Amino acid sequence: MIERPRILLDEHLQTTRLERAWTAPACWYTDPGMHAWELDTVFRPAWQLLGHVGSLVNPGDFLVSDIAGAPVLAVCDRDQRINSFYNVCRHRAGPVAAGRGQCSLFRCRYHGWVYGLDGTLRHTPELGEVAGFNRGSHGLHGIESHITESLLFVRQSNTNRANGTDIDRVMREIDARISPQQLGNQTFHTSVSYTIDCNWKVYVDNYLEGYHIPQVHPELADILDYRDYKTEILDGYSLQYSNIESATSAYSAGAAYYYFIFPNTMLNILPGRLQTNVVIPLAHNRCRVDFDYYYTDTESDSARVQIDEDLRFGDLVQQQDGTICEQVQRGLASGSYEQGRLSVAREACVHHFQECLRKVFRDPIG
Ligand code: FES
Ligand SMILES: [Fe+2]
Incomplete structure (x- = not known):
């Protein structure tokens, strides 16, 4: 295993309750030495x-x-x-x-x-x-x-120690929770990749809160019931969910589940549609996000119209997220910012992700 970066201070690795927590320090997002360290400790042992x-x-x-x-x-x-x-x-x-x-x-x-x-x-x-x-x-x-549950995962380093995410248990729990929707009956439709000039954790942090939706995604805010937007912290993963109150041109009405499986997998499950995102670190200040779109119906005329609209809308939301993430990366690298506080009402999943990272960094699997 490569040596722990010197910027990783013990004082930033302590577990803290959300109410008392500070965000991960800026140097975790901007130090070039973190990239190799995270590939080794976070990604190689993970599914x-x-x-x-x-x-x-x-x-x-x-x-x-x-x-x-x-x-x-x-x-x-x-x-x-x-x-x-x-x-x-x-x-x-x-x-x-x-x-x-x-x-x-x-x-x-x-x-x-x-x-x-x-x-x-x-x-x-x-x-x-x-x-x-x-x-x-x-x-x-x-x-x-x-x-x-119909998804194929790979892992680079086999380890006998639990790496924090038991993928079988997680996927079984997700499958039970989203019923009657099913992951198995989805057909692959399209892949889209986005390269973003930000650290991969900036993208994950951003995914893990709906706090920014009214500001960054006004069009999405019109569809999701933001007051009803809930989060759950689970063992090795987290869930954000909301209702889509009435059918739109892009989405059918029903429950929208946004799952994050540590460290970098996202499953966005809406009625009749699965979108997966995988966040790939490319450098300390650059990542790629691979989107795969799956649908239960890819053939009917009405489904095709809805899929086209879903892809267009997905791209709009992604452009908005990419822009804000690149601005945040510049803010983190500005030298003016060290750490911030988290919203207790809206940022529990961000805190959970950062606590998962602290755990891995404290006790990495070699
Ligand atoms: S044939 Fe594969 S690298 Fe030469
Ligand atoms: Fe967003």
């Missing part, structure tokens, strides 16, 4: 959402993603098992696949080595007589994966 099994049903269906610190590939093999690998060729580390789709073999996009759906190396064009080369030991490296 990372890769996608929905509905995208991996037929032999050869595959999807690729860059989870924090690692390019990853999942594929349905000829026995209809889902395999997960690092998307890293054993020759000189090129990518063997890109995007999502269907194929019968993977051909590395650098020099064309060929791998089967089971990850075995099948063909090495023009390799010649390389001494001692054993094709059988040059298959793609696997990555630990787990499917729960």
Whole structure:
């Protein structure tokens, strides 16, 4: 494990009740040394959402993603098992696949080595007589994966110690809570990614409170019942929920659930629609947020109109969040700000997230 950054002071790692709490200090968001530390302590031991099994049903269906610190590939093999690998060729580390789709073999996009759906190396064009080369030991490296409630998660470092988030329990609890909505009957529709010039925690903090909705998202405030906006702190995750009082062009009426699973997975569940967000740290002051949209009905004319409107509205809200997050990052880096206080009424989930981080930083899993 890399050394703990010097800016991580013991006094900032103490557990504090919300009423007495201060936010995480600005240096946690602006110090370049935090990036490698967090990849090591927060992300590698954590389950990372890769996608929905509905995208991996037929032999050869595959999807690729860059989870924090690692390019990853999942594929349905000829026995209809889902395999997960690092998307890293054993020759000189090129990518063997890109995007999502269907194929019968993977051909590395650098020099064309060929791998089967089971990850075995099948063909090495023009390799010649390389001494001692054993094709059988040059298959793609696997990555630990787990499917729960139709979602596929991967994890980079296997650890025997609990990492704070038992993904099976969390997903079972979510599935029971959102009934009669179901995660299983959703069909993948679209992926959209946004790169934002802010630390990944700025984006997560922002996601975890509805406090900013009236100011930053006036259009969303008109739809959600802000007075009815509630939060729940749970073990390893949190929930914000609200009612959509009447159907709009983008949403059907009903309960809206916004789940955050520590450290970086968000499930936004509305009637007939699942939107997942995964926040990927790219540097201390830059992150990418990968949005996947799923719907129960992607075919009917009325569904298509509603989906178009959902995508348009989702993009508007995201642009608003990206703009405010970049402004907050500049504020944090200004030298004028150290720590702030949190709203007891509106920022319990932010506090919970920061307490989860403090716990990991105090006692990192190596
Ligand atoms: S890096 Fe894959 S074939 Fe060379
Ligand atoms: Fe927002």
